[in-house]
Amino acid sequence: MNPVRAVPYVVKQVVRHRVRSGLTVGGIAIAMFLFTAVQAMNEGVTRVTAASANDTTLVVYREDRYCPATSRLPQDYQRRIESVEGVAGVTPMKIVVSNCRTSLDVVTFRGVPKSDFIAQRGGEIELVAGSLEDWQRRTDAALVGETLASRRGFRPGMTFNAAGITAYVAGVIRSDDPQDHNVAYTALPFVQLAGRDQLGVVTQFNVKVEDSSVLDRVAGDIDRVFANAQDPTATFSEKAFIGRVADDIIELVGFARWLGLGCLAAVLALVANSIVLSVQSRVSEHAVLRALGFSGGQVAGLIIAEGIVLSVVGGGVGGAAAVAVARYGNFAMSVEGISIPISARAGLLASGLVVCGGIGVLAGLVPAWQASRREIAACFRAA
């Protein structure tokens, strides 16, 4: 039998057992919504913490400090860091956050010297709205990450207030670096003056090195320069730095992975339950199919196909809902000035569907095998 010919039959079986299929698909959709959400968080963590061969950014922090409120370094470290061999550029940065705890809706101000910022990051950043001249001209101007802008509804020309700072939106920026997505870049003195800090104090230095192969060496050299200073430094690759700051989130997300596995187990249980009950209630129907000339294997195939349809439809609904929520909600888990995106690519949905297909097969395997082995005549006798 050409399997494609059987598709309408399988679909009718699913669609016309409306209550059974509806309940099963609904349950699967909920479980796959959770699973996809967990996967999206996992992907975000991997994206911002997994080291790769083209990492060239270091973060210089105050030694033994873990948050922007307490990491205070003299701004004039900049020149001494620039003189370390292998350093391509240094951006001093003052960070102020609207919420110190972990949250999905944090506004992070990054005060930077505007000229350094444009020189070092200009090539990686795309202005999607507003004007760069505006940003350079106005002291209270901010370049706002696209994710933050769409989450809070910021448009060029608006002013907004967060963390006690009132800033003017000069432009909206887009970049590949998730750390740019949720921040407002402003002039360094503007942020320094807005906080209690005096001028001349920064939170951290972001250092570009010439080549990723010298990353570790440069980090060690920088820390040695300041080893005996009043404010010693601790330098990390940007990804290691994120891993250190966000270890709570990362641990939670790691734990959530078990939740994701639990969701898959729930999907398996739901599909298996539905298939087992349906096969039990259709013993004579399957016997009729076989009396009409379907082989045991063909009947088994029809049963398994039903499992696949149920789980793929449920997984599609739940997964698509999760991807839509993640995408249009523009969420990022933020803590201490860094943010972990909740990354919802279409590939996530596709992989979820593949997993669902596999689960559908698995769930149908045993009942299908049993149905294919039953003696036809005995089925009619029992009915």
Next chain:
Amino acid sequence: MSVLIECRGLTREYRKGGQVIRPLDGLDLAVPRGDFLALMGPSGSGKTTLLNLIAGIDSPTRGELIVDGADIGTLSRRRLAAWRARHVGYVFQLYNLVPVLTAYENVELPLLLHPLTRRQKHDRVVTALERVGIADRRGHFPSQLSGGQEQRVAIARAIVTDPAVIVADEPTGDLDKASARAVMELLRELNRESGKTVIMVTHDPKTTEYASRTLHLEEGRLAGGSAVGGVMA
């Protein structure tokens, strides 16, 4: 007339906890092509068992069973399934239509196994439904049909693949008198006009009037004994 079905020493045994049940015990029978054979006999005499063997949904323990030239007693399960799809149509006492499929879709079901175009399939289904006089109900689900109408749909499903043999196990057992008569007339037409060989199990002596002959089973053998199946003269 050529012999379509031939049973020699046909035996079916079941083992249950050391006990051997033998619903068919060395049965000899020959059915010529174009016959309309009614099988009667007390409950438990092996009528359904014989029908199942002829329809290829069960296999004999011993003996020879040749249907339309094929020695179906020796076919593997897979080949037997493929053989069923082409050579027999089964009509059940309780119709056994698939409840979520319409009359049309039920009749179409066996054609899934045949390499036909959409158009050919449609023509066959419509012809079969017209043949049993129920084309106007093709969009109805089994629950929306009377028992007699359901049985007609089941007969349409049995003939849509154009098999040589139709086996029917008490096809009027659940029907009122009028519906039963209509179903029997339909079977007789299929036998006379379409040349189908019909083998029907029945408990109702009235229905045997439609058959060309009636045989009695008793304890797994033909009553009245020896005859090599009482082939019509």
